[in-house]
Amino acid sequence: MNAVVLENPVAELLFSSLAKDPDLGEIIEMFVEAMPSRVRDMQNQFDNQDWDQLARLAHQLKGAAGSYGFDQITPYAARLEKGIRNALPQHDIRKSYEELIDVCGRIRIGG
Numbered sequence: 001m002n003a004v005v006l007e008n009p010v011a012e013l014l015f016s017s018l019a020k021d022p023d024l025g026e027i028i029e030m031f032v033e034a035m036p037s038r039v040r041d042m043q044n045q046f047d048n049q050d051w052d053q054l055a056r057l058a059h060q061l062k063g064a065a066g067s068y069g070f071d072q073i074t075p076y077a078a079r080l081e082k083g084i085r086n087a088l089p090q091h092d093i094r095k096s097y098e099e100l101i102d103v104c105g106r107i108r109i110g111g
Contacts, residue, residue, distance in 0.1 A: 014070060014107045015108055016028045016111065018069030024068075028068050028109065039101055039105070042057050054084060062077035062078050062081060080100050
């Protein structure tokens with residue numbers, strides 16, 4: 001199993017568009033703190049080639065990310081989900097997966 005790196009020091013960090021809302025700060029923080037676990041879950045499904053479960057996780061992340069103000073994640077999660085649902089070649093799914101993992105690794109608490 002290949003380790004997923006959750007940080008790309010060259011890439012732009014991503015902050016929630018809702019970070020300045022005092023009522024949402026705590027749940028946004030929880031979302032960011034849970035991201036490494038989500039990434040591990042996706043990595044496990046990818047490594048096991050459990051495409052149905054990986055598509056479900058991408059679908060869930062697509063909705064959750066937008067709800068927490070991380071709209072930048074949504075198109076990456078949607079691309080992975082769609083690629084799996086459309087039975088694209090594995091190298092295309094891998095590319096979408098790697099892009100999603102990269103963007104997930106750039107989210108941060110604060111703004």
